Amino acid sequence: MGVVLESVIVVWTLTSGGYAMEEQTLELKDAAFLGRAGDQGANWSGMGVATDGAHLYVGCVDMSAAQALALKYVIEPTLSPVWAFWWPNRAGSGNPDAEVFTGAVATSDAVYFAGRSWYLTSDGIGDKEAKAILAKFLLQPPAGGDAGRPLWVAKPNVFPYRGHETYMAVTAATEAGSSVIYAAGQAQANGFNNTVILAKYDANGALRWSRILGNTGFFMNSYAHGVVAHNGSVYVAGYTHYPYYRSDNLQATLWKYDASGNQLWMKTFNKPLPIPVLRTVTVAASKGALYLATALRDGPSGGIDALLLKYDEAGNLLWSNTWGGKATDLSKGLTIADGRLFVVGETASFGAGKKDAFVLEADPKDGSVISTAHYGGAEDDIAHKVLAIGPDLFVVGESRSFATTVPTSRGTSTNPAGANDPMFLRYRIMPRETVVPIDIKPGEAPNSINLKSRGKITVAILSTAAFDAPAQVNKQSLTFGRTGTEASLAFCSGPKDVNADGRPDVVCHFNTTQTAFQAADNKGLLKGSTISGRRIKGTDSIRIVPLAR
Incomplete structure (x- = not known):
């Protein structure tokens, strides 16, 4: 059960000196923050974002409340909140890191949030641990209804071992005229293992099939961060680390499955990613091509560089390219908008503070960087996800640089500088x-x-x-x-x-x-x-x- 946010009005703020752009392919229109007290945003799992064309849906975590947090904003004329809820909205979680939404996707009638929960899942063996969840919510609850009341919640419990499990990403597709949902993440096959999992659900929450994608052996790790359905197939992006006690073999990996759950191929990029705490591998698809965004250890710029990869549907690597400076630069999300490729993440090489959010446009033909922009202040500012709606590009992330005070029905709420705050950037996509x-x-x-x-x-x-x-x-x-x-x-x-x-x-x-x-x-x-x-x-x-x- 969730609760509806009390009439919080987001105040748009353009930050002087916190924004820089090298070329004008994107024009910053607005920057906004949730503005509630405490720390909200992303933990190591990231954030989820989806759209129905008129609204943004964001899944994240309220670290201060140890609750998953879901947000809905109307886009026009300005980004304004419609509802928000904390979930499962119950005190006493035995694992404050375990109540989180990390993936989101919207269909014509519902929004699906994927993540994990300690409170709402069962273990049955040994110490209780967090488990993967997939929850379906109405886009708009009925009058007087609760936005945080799910229509259903799927709890897979993949392995008999009953270790830690989580969904990290979710996508939707239409098959035979009906919506289906694909969720990807990882689960523990034993106490010295994490392995990638993929599951397919119908719109009523019934499990169609589930698959184990990674190596289930001891000291073998694989993680998933992205999933996309394209041309009748589903692709999962993540990394493999076999065995995980070695530091030189953490590799970006892409799996392809058909709609019946048959693996068609698996491809790995044979250059090492950064240490696990810094890795994210996400995927987008367009016109028969798959684009991956991640990071490369010991990049050509002298530090950890953002890494872009392009594959065709047969699994052939078409190109790879990097971007960055002498410090750490990580790509975390990407999208295709009218044939144009946009990537977001964090940079410590450029900008105003410790970490700044970056947005870059790359040429889909060869991965060359067309333009870059960054946004931030004195503290950490990170972009996690990006999507295009109409003429605009929406970047969702988190910020610690700016103090924000917003009015509520009970007065005001303040998120001071230094506290984590969900961040929303709107860029106008300019003609090439x-x-x-x-x-x-x-x-x-x-x-x-x-x-x-x-x-x-x-x-x-x-x-x-x-x-x-x-x-x-x-x-x-x-x-x-x-x-x-x-x-x-x-x-x-x-x-x-x-x-x-x-x-x-x-x-x-x-x-x-x-x-x-x-x-x-x-x-x-x-x-x-x-x-x-x-x-x-x-x-x-x-x-x-x-x-x-």
Whole structure:
């Protein structure tokens, strides 16, 4: 049984100095926090997030109350709470770390939270330990009803050993016109083991089948953190550590099963992950491809680097790529939005504090990083999950950097800086930049620029068979210089065919003193937009004169 949160109003806060962005493919719109006293957010298990298109559903843990915590927010016009409940809403849990929701998925009529519970599960052998749970709740309870009253709760109890068990992730699929739920996690086959488990349920909570994916032997560990259904199959992402007393063999692993529970393949990435406390392996799928987000020990940047992997449906590794700095950088969640790949996590290499939340966009074709952003303050700020709703990207995590006071029906509630607080970031997904050909100082070679000049630099935007520059370029939007964001435009003259290809080009002139070029620069960058709002950019070589000594 749960309780409904008392009219808490989330206050959006844009934090000065706590946010940085390298390129503009994402624009931060809002940042919000739950703002209740105590510590809420994620323990080692992470957080779950889901959407029905109009709302966010978040599963996490209230560490101060030793209870799982579920939240529902309406998205428009601003992110505002609809309900929240603590579950099982009973005091006296024998394991404060064991009441937690770590996965969430929404269907047309319900939201499913996956995790574990000590209080609501039975053991039957030896000391009682936490067990996996999967609970179904209505998206909207009836008038006067309790949002925290589940329609059903599944408690698998996988192994006769009756050790620790947990679901870490959950996803939904439609098969033969009906909703089915897949839950993945791990369970103990013996006192020196954890092994990945996968279970399939129907919408009424009946277990269709369950499977043991990992090695059940002594000193063998495997964990699952992500699950996704795609093109009639289900994929589980996690890691294997065989045997777990070795430190050099912790590997990202991806399992593929069909809808009947038959294993089709298992693939491991043969480079070591960080120590177990730092590992997370999550998965997203799109157009026949599987994307994994995790971390790489001893990464090329000098520390622990965020690691991205792409597989095809046959299990072939298509590419791998890393991102990070000299400290620890961990990816924890990812999503695909209109063919664009977004990854979130935590970084200690960049940002304002000890750990900052990061969001990066990577190219699905090769994993190259297109842009990065980070958010945080003086303390730890971590992004756990991400999903796209309409034009926006929602990042869910936890923060210790900011004090938040929110009004309630009984006065106010304050979460001070230093206490853990659920964090919600909303980014607007901006259109990608289209590369257009430009010619700096048409007719000249090399394109010499005198930094002492008080004149103007001519730049032509060239038309092509597919791009009519005079008809499409919004001339007033153009910026040009060292980074491409310099407001140096003086004027644009009439269309002119500067390269004699029979197509008129746009010719504009920029104030040299406002371009911010430096002595070592060797290229100029122009940015702007089309009349329809599509972002454009172009580069061309330059030579600074007098030459730097």
